[in-house]
Amino acid sequence: MLGSISSNVISVVKFIACILVSGVFLVAINTLISLVTTFVIPPIVKEVFDLLSMFLPFNIGTIMGALSTILSAILSFKVARKIFSLISWTIASAS
Amino acid sequence: MIGRSHKLTLVGIGAITIALSLCISSQTYATSHEIQGIQWYYPTVPLYESSVYFSNTVDVGVNFEVGYSPSSLSSQDYFKRLDVSDTSGKPFLSQSVYHPIYSDGVCSYNSIAPYALAPMGRINVSYNTLSLGFPFALNNNSGDGLPESGSTQDNVLKCNPSGLIPYSVDTSSVSTDLKTVIDSFNPYNYSSNGFSFSRRRYDYESGEFHYDDTFFSDIVGFPSQDSFSWLQLPLYNSDNDSISGHVRMFSSVEFSGKFVFPFRVGSVSVNPARSSNSSFDLVTYIINYDYSSSIWRTPCTTSYNSQDQEYSFTCLENSFHSQYDGIGFRAWYSYLDITSIDSSNNLVPFFLNGGDFAFEDFVMITDGDNTSSHPVNTNIRGKYQLSDISLNDFESGFDGALDDHWANYLANLFTFNITNPFSGLLAIFSDQSTCASIPTIAGMIHLEETTVCPWFDSQTRSIVTGVVSIFVPMLLFGFVIRWLGSSSGDYIDKGDK
Numbered sequence: 001m002l003g004s005i006s007s008n009v010i011s012v013v014k015f016i017a018c019i020l021v022s023g024v025f026l027v028a029i030n031t032l033i034s035l036v037t038t039f040v041i042p043p044i045v046k047e048v049f050d051l052l053s054m055f056l057p058f059n060i061g062t063i064m065g066a067l068s069t070i071l072s073a074i075l076s077f078k079v080a081r082k083i084f085s086l087i088s089w090t091i092a093s094a095s
Numbered sequence: 096m097i098g099r100s101h102k103l104t105l106v107g108i109g110a111i112t113i114a115l116s117l118c119i120s121s122q123t124y125a126t127s128h129e130i131q132g133i134q135w136y137y138p139t140v141p142l143y144e145s146s147v148y149f150s151n152t153v154d155v156g157v158n159f160e161v162g163y164s165p166s167s168l169s170s171q172d173y174f175k176r177l178d179v180s181d182t183s184g185k186p187f188l189s190q191s192v193y194h195p196i197y198s199d200g201v202c203s204y205n206s207i208a209p210y211a212l213a214p215m216g217r218i219n220v221s222y223n224t225l226s227l228g229f230p231f232a233l234n235n236n237s238g239d240g241l242p243e244s245g246s247t248q249d250n251v252l253k254c255n256p257s258g259l260i261p262y263s264v265d266t267s268s269v270s271t272d273l274k275t276v277i278d279s280f281n282p283y284n285y286s287s288n289g290f291s292f293s294r295r296r297y298d299y300e301s302g303e304f305h306y307d308d309t310f311f312s313d314i315v316g317f318p319s320q321d322s323f324s325w326l327q328l329p330l331y332n333s334d335n336d337s338i339s340g341h342v343r344m345f346s347s348v349e350f351s352g353k354f355v356f357p358f359r360v361g362s363v364s365v366n367p368a369r370s371s372n373s374s375f376d377l378v379t380y381i382i383n384y385d386y387s388s389s390i391w392r393t394p395c396t397t398s399y400n401s402q403d404q405e406y407s408f409t410c411l412e413n414s415f416h417s418q419y420d421g422i423g424f425r426a427w428y429s430y431l432d433i434t435s436i437d438s439s440n441n442l443v444p445f446f447l448n449g450g451d452f453a454f455e456d457f458v459m460i461t462d463g464d465n466t467s468s469h470p471v472n473t474n475i476r477g478k479y480q481l482s483d484i485s486l487n488d489f490e491s492g493f494d495g496a497l498d499d500h501w502a503n504y505l506a507n508l509f510t511f512n513i514t515n516p517f518s519g520l521l522a523i524f525s526d527q528s529t530c531a532s533i534p535t536i537a538g539m540i541h542l543e544e545t546t547v548c549p550w551f552d553s554q555t556r557s558i559v560t561g562v563v564s565i566f567v568p569m570l571l572f573g574f575v576i577r578w579l580g581s582s583s584g585d586y587i588d589k590g591d592k
Contacts, residue, residue: 030516043535050531054547058560059527063567066523069516070568074576 014087022080029072037068523561528553 049060530548537545549556 026516047531047533047536051533051536051547053531053549055550057551057555058563059556062522062527062560063564066564066568067571070572072516074572 014084017087018080018084021083022076025076025079026072029075030069033068033072523564524557526553527556527560 046061049064053060528549528551530546532546534545551559
């Protein structure tokens with residue numbers, strides 16, 4: 001019983017740590033994508049999207065922003081899972 | 096096949112994807128918009144309340160950059176040659192000017208040269224690879240056109256703006272040859288305060304030039320010695336034209352090469368009620384001509400305020416950033432009996448963003464009936480609204496500003512703002528009906544309008560944008576994850592094993 005509780009506590013701590021780490025990576029990756037976008041995509045691309053958005057019922061720029069955000073989210077999710085597995089391996093080895 | 100746990104994991108990932116898709120970050124996009132470029136602040140030529148007299152000016156100029164390494168310097172590099180000729184090829188300005196433009200490494204140098212044009216005159220500016228010329232850079236601080244003794248370092252080894260654009264022209268220090276050239280070109284020369292250009296006006300009907308010194312007698316004025324100024328381009332006015340009661344004024348300038356080609360025109364209001372002539376007319380055309388596309392552009396507008404019974408014209412576009420090999424500028428003006436001027440004094444100088452110069456302005460109101468001139472407000476520094484580089488940078492030799500420029504450039508590589516990943520959550524619910532600016536595209540296709548506004552109403556766009564912003568990433572990345580999961584077997588749960 002006690003072992004089950006401690007295991008649950010460890011799992012909760014692991015989840016919290018995973019969420020925090022993934023949040024940090026989310027911000028970091030999102031920032032990196034922003035930087036890369038700044039240097040790679042010329043400003044005229046934004047103007048083209050704005051021009052296309054003129055006669056579309058939605059904003060293409062917002063959608064492209066969503067894509068980049070989801071990309072960063074997936075990457076941070078993968079990083080978090082990797083860290084989670086590493087923590088599990090470390091705890092398992094220690095015990 | 097994907098097992099139940101995998102499906103649950105996929106559902107979880109999908110849920111996370113949906114949640115995070117709300118975190119749409121449009122900032123990613125906004126930052127790409129911040130590209131170095133030349134930005135022009137639209138200035139207004141100050142025209143001051145004057146009793147009955149009117150002065151209208153146009154400034155034109157070239158802007159370019161030169162740079163060279165210290166090892167390539169030689170004495171002749173310091174001398175800039177200027178050749179100005181009229182349409183017949185007759186030179187009326189030819190002057191070599193001492194012009195220290197060297198700094199450590201590459202000195203980014205921008206010069207906006209104002210030209211006073213005679214009607215139908217053509218200014219041809221020639222320069223070699225290391226030098227450039229402009230007509231009124233006759234003196235540096237010392238007023239002799241040569242580097243000051245004992246301060247070689249300051250003059251040579253720095254981009255000293257006081258040596259760059261010394262507009263303080265004193266005919267006493269102008270070389271005899273130049274004075275001769277000017278005088279020969281200008282039969283109605285007035286040189287008590289410098290020199291002016293001839294009041295030649297072009298009669299379209301007869302196709303001839305007429306010399307006229309009755310109206311704009313002394314337009315071209317020169318500022319105090321320590322100021323940087325635009326010289327004012329006189330455009331010619333006549334109320335005694337024999338043909339139609341008014342005469343069209345014409346000035347043109349043509350350059351070859353790639354230039355930033357700025358010009359500016361004042362915002363002028365006139366009140367016909369105060370005019371002594373009942374038939375009032377004000378027509379203004381400011382036209383940019385793009386030789387590569389053969390398109391004329393007309394950035395100036397003329398309006399009439401019926402309440403105040405005032406005509407006014409405003410030119411909002413003051414520069415033409417040429418990407419082509421040739422650019423021309425022509426202006427026609429037509430006035431008749433302009434008797435009063437309401438002007439704004441909110442002078443804003445030309446200023447190159449990332450570049451480098453601002454200029455004080457100078458206006459000389461002329462008396463149409465009196466040959467005396469009235470220099471107005473030659474010291475207007477306090478009214479400048481420089482954002483990055485102040486006039487102190489000019490006075491301090493500008494080298495500090497240049498250093499700051501490069502330092503900022505390097506610093507920007509390592510300075511960035513962390514984008515908020517949740518800012519998209521707000522962006523998705525923000526107003527999607529805002530108009531967007533497309534200056535680059537508008538410039539390419541020569542659109543007058545640089546702002547595009549959505550066709551759909553705000554509600555539709557807000558709803559559809561939110562829906563599409565969620566489902567497009569869901570579908571796209573859902574398929575990607577599905578593809579990854581199927582190709583690697585138990586990819587999703589691999590980390591747990």
